[in-house]
Amino acid sequence: MDYPFLPHTEEEIGQMLESIGLKQIDDLYSDVPVLLKEELSMAPSKSEMQVREIMKELSCRNISLDDYGIFRGAGVYNHYIPSAVYQLASKRGFLTAYTPYQAEVSQGTLQMLFEYQTMICEITGMEVANSSMYDGASAMAESVLMAQRVTKKDKVLICDTVHPEYIQVTRTYTEPVNTVLELLKHDSKTGQADLQDLKAKIDDSTAAVVVQYTNFYGVIEDIKTLRENIPSHILLIVVANPISLGMLQAPGKLGADIVVGEGQCLGNNCNFGGPGFGFFASKHSYIRQMPGRIIGETLDREGKRGFVMVLQTREQHIRREKATSNICSNQAHNTLIASIYLSFLGKSGLKEVAYQCYHKAHYLAEKLMESEKFEPVFSGPFFNEFVLKSSVPVGIMNQKLLEQKYIGPLNLEKVTGRDKDCALFCATEMTKKEEIDYITSFLEAMI
Amino acid sequence: MKFIFEHxxxxxxAFRLEELDVPLSQIDFPQYLLRDVPPELPQVSELDIVRHYTQLEKLNHSVDSGFYPLGSCTMKYNPFINDETASYAGFSKIHPYEEEDSVQGALELMYNLQQSLCEITGMDAITLQPAAGAHGELTGMLIIRKYLLDKGFTNKTKVIVPDSAHGTNPASAKMAGFDIVQVKSDEHGLVDIQDLKMNMTDEVAAIMLTNPNTLGIFEKNICEIQKIAHEKNALLYYDGANLNAIMGKVRPGDMGFDVVHLNLHKTFSTPHGMGGPGSGPVGVKKHLSPYLPKPVVEMDIDGRYYFNNDMPLSIGKVRSFYGNFSVMVRAYTYILMMGKDGLRRASELAVLNANYMRVKLSKSFKISHENICKHEFVINGSALKEYGVKTLDFVKMLLDNGIHPPTVYFPLIVEEAMMIEPTETENKETLDNTIKVFEDILKVAKTDPQKLHDAPFNTPVRRLDETKATKDLKVRYSIK
Structure with missing residues (x-):
């Protein structure tokens, strides 16, 4: 049998066994009990040609955004990705390298990550950023654990308008360590955090308040006012959409202590929800409590600039159970994609994308409201997503839209378990006016 | 080289959007929420970007550029076909909240991958949700914790980890709320059974093991260890970092392990991508399957695939959505290519390569243990001290020879350790050349040790000042 990835000839195998002093391959496993007596119950090996056919066929049974328009976001967004982003990121010196443990031969990775950290600091308005977490949800969970380490307190208040999956993940992470998680209500009119509820629940044991900006329902939280209602020794953790920060004030300027979020929207494909990456930024004073790898600048022995992983004594490979987190592999390659994307966007591009998202979403909302088939749910300001109550079940509406080659809004009830007949609409710079006009008139006629 | 910001x-x-085709809307939120100062992102042209990242790429050692025998990391060749299939629009451009009927191909792929991984590991059910190996460990330990609590074992607060274990093991168990008990290795590099028995109290929830262990040695007493664990109602956890030694030969499930995590980015050849994205599926035996993170992919009687969210005992979710899907696509592509015969062959040749290097190098170097190893082995570099050099100095000269150093100073129980994992995709010529380079550097150590202190010479930078990096902590570029 020929295996393209296995280079040994039978003759070489024989020579190598002889060098070891063994007769046959099975002798290499003579110390192993419970050896398998039979082959695995799986398909035999295939040629690349066959595998390509199988994979192509599987991929064709999915509805892709190449063929369908989309009005759905809810944490994963369809933005334009310049052609060079993936082509550059796919260079094999990035793709097939490991964690930069040997700094002298990993300067490409290390400088890229250092630049990435800088970009995240710039976007969030924070002083330091690590070199990534798995995703927005786990980044939020780790930020809650970090807030407990910083404050030595165990109660964390989470706005109930944070992405429901992020709250679930945070529950999973904090369950074993006696964190007291309490949800803060939102104002049923505006969709923003309910300050009365905040005042009622905040107390001496509170470590942090977590708010999503813009929140899961698309509403822009007033984090300035929120911060003013939180004593300064309690941390404010902001879960942010980085694209929105091209338009919205940086959380760092509004008093955030830790800013985390999902970075998929920065140049990464939707990938069925992964991989994207979690970004994690904080004030400098908390850097020793941060989870994950951090890259720092230094000099080599000839005085040349270079980069290394710093503060490794926070990490599991040095500190074992006393580490700030168990994270080892992160999402480095996805931060490369984001760095290239952000280099493309540049200083003005992020703003342009953000403003287009804003205006297109508002146009979409306006058109949908004109159809008189929908009612707004929240009065608070929104960025590029908003909730409408539909006069027909969202599932049926989406089925009809799918027939027109559109992936409709998120059926909120399916994700939150409440919000019956509520649809979370999304627009990005990719959403064309003619698409908006088409679906709104289609829905008007249909419903 | 310059920072991108310096261009x-x-x-x-470098970016041109379509002109806005909708009317401008009012900004209806307070002025203080409107960004006043834009982030200082680079202002460059497309070619500036292309040149910058092309130059950065050249500064990296990678599997494609040269041998990468980094122990416990399984730096095998990453087939191009993996990346091709992962890039198909039907995989890369699908939204996680699409209706199940719109993504049947993706669900079938996940289902098939679950089945394949169950078969390879000998487990009954699997979650693909964890994003990396350590994430899988945390998931596995949370499953164990919840299972034991539900069974009424409220006193099981400890987890046993051998002193040869990966650092993530104790860190993950700790995050899952356990205290760590370390057990010793014996003179053969195996878990010290006496020490294990002594520490095996009713309070122990689980034993975390890597098998073969980080010395590359198979824990041949595994059947006894599993008995010791199960007699005390503790569970046995398998760290799959070293699965590349045993595919199609022996299965963790058959050895008595209750929980297994895998590293698809290691064993299943999806690239490491500079340290991620990975994928760390967790397989469990039947009694633990209700505790898996939700959702898992299942198939109904009509052959339709769906996400099962109806899992009341589940530990919850460990990340958003379903995991690093495009890593799963790559791993599945690899599994299809290799099949049952190819996976088995891969493991056999990985072990052959490691033993070949071990035996050849044992003529000049002290190997931690002289037994037959599996996919990796560890050199004890303490003899280098005689010449006034350390393992660190030794490996820096490997860099000048285009070879990535082994994992160094790990496992912690071997002095001046160099942990070598050649993988199955390296040919005999590469191994022979590397063996010669090792021997040549040893000669330099004997005759001109200063040269090793000064190495590397030919790398993009020379040795870096790590103390300065921490002392003058600079973790971002200061713009202007």
């Missing part, structure tokens, strides 16, 4: 020229752009 910035005010007003330069």
């Amino acid at each position: 910035s020229v005010e007003g330069k752009k």
Whole structure:
């Protein structure tokens, strides 16, 4: 049998066994009990040609955004990705390298990550950023654990308008360590955090308040006012959409202590929800409590600039159970994609994308409201997503839209378990006016 | 080389959007929520970006550029076909909240991958949700914790980890709320059974093991260890970092392990991508399957695939959505290519390569243990001290020879350790050349040790000042 990835000839195998002093391959496993007596119950090996056919066929049974328009976001967004982003990121010196443990031969990775950290600091308005977490949800969970380490307190208040999956993940992470998680209500009119509820629940044991900006329902939280209602020794953790920060004030300027979020929207494909990456930024004073790898600048022995992983004594490979987190592999390659994307966007591009998202979403909302088939749910300001109550079940509406080659809004009830007949609409710079006009008139006629 | 920011020229752009085709809407939120100062992102042209990242790429050692025998990391060749299939629009451009009927191909792929991984590991059910190996460990330990609590074992607060274990093991168990008990290795590099028995109290929830262990040695007493664990109602956890030694030969499930995590980015050849994205599926035996993170992919009687969220005992979710899907696509592609015969062959040749290097190098170097190893082995570099050099100095000279150093100073129980994992995709010529380079460097150590202190010479930078990096902590570029 020929295996393209296995280079040994039978003759070489024989020579190598002889060098070891063994007769046959099975002798290499003579110390192993419970050896398998039979082959695995799986398909035999295939040629690349066959595998390509199988994979192509599987991929064709999915509805892709190449063929369908989309009005759905809810944490994963369809933005334009310049052609060079993936082509550059796919260079094999990035793709097939490991964690930069040997700094002298990993300067490409290390400088890229250092630049990435800088970009995240710039976007969030924070002083330091690590070199990534798995995703927005786990980044939020780790930020809650970090807030407990910083404050030595165990109660964390989470706005109930944070992405429901992020709250679930945070529950999973904090369950074993006696964190007291309490949800803060939102104002049923505006969709923003309910300050009365905040005042009622905040107390001496509170470590942090977590708010999503813009929140899961698309509403822009007033984090300035929120911060003013939180004593300064309690941390404010902001879960942010980085694209929105091209338009919205940086959380760092509004008093955030830790800013985390999902970075998929920065140049990464939707990938069925992964991989994207979690970004994690904080004030400098908390850097020793941060989870994950951090890259720092230094000099080599000839005085040349270079980069290394710093503060490794926070990490599991040095500190074992006393580490700030168990994270080892992160999402480095996805931060490369984001760095290239952000280099493309540049200083003005992020703003342009953000403003287009804003205006297109508002146009979409306006058109949908004109159809008189929908009612707004929240009065608070929104960025590029908003909730409408539909006069027909969202599932049926989406089925009809799918027939027109559109992936409709998120059926909120399916994700939150409440919000019956509520649809979370999304627009990005990719959403064309003619698409908006088409679906709104289609829905008007249909419903 | 310059930072991307240092190429910035005010007003330069590499991005052009379509003109806004909708009317402008009012900004209806307070002025203080409107960004006043834009982030200082680079202002460069497309070619500036292309040149910058092309130059950065050249500064990296990678599997494609040369041998990468980094122990416990399984730096095998990453087939191009993996990346091709992962890039198909039907995989890369699908939204996680699409209706199940719109993504049947993706669900079938996940289902098939679950089945394949169950078969390879001998487990009954699997979750693909964890994003990396350590994430899988945390998931596995949370499953164990919840299972034991539900069974009424409220006193099981400890987890046993051998002193040869990966650092993530104790860190993950700790995050899952356990205290760590370390057990010793014996003179053969195996878990010290006496020490294990002594520490095996009713309070122990689980034993975390890597098998073969980080010395590359198979824990041949595994059947006894599993008995010791199960007699005390503790569970046995398998760290799959070293699965590349045993595919199609022996299965963790058959050895008595209750929980297994895998590293698809290691064993299943999806690239490491500079340290991620990975994928760390967790397989469990039947009694633990209700505790898996939700959802898992299942198939109904009509052959339709769906996400099962109806899992009341589940530990919850460990990340958003379903995991690093495009890593799963790559791993599945690899599994299809290799099949049952190819996976088995891969493991056999990985072990053959490691033993070949071990035996050849044992003529000049002290190997931690002289037994037959599996996919990796560890050199004890303490003899280098005689010449006034350390393992660190030794490996820096490997860099000058285009070879990535082994994992160094790990496992912690071997002095001046160099942990070598050649993988199955390296040919005999590469191994022979590397063996010669090792021997040549040893000669330099004997005759001109200063040269090793000064190495590397030919790398993009020379040795870096790590103390300065921590002392003058600088973790971002200061713009202007």
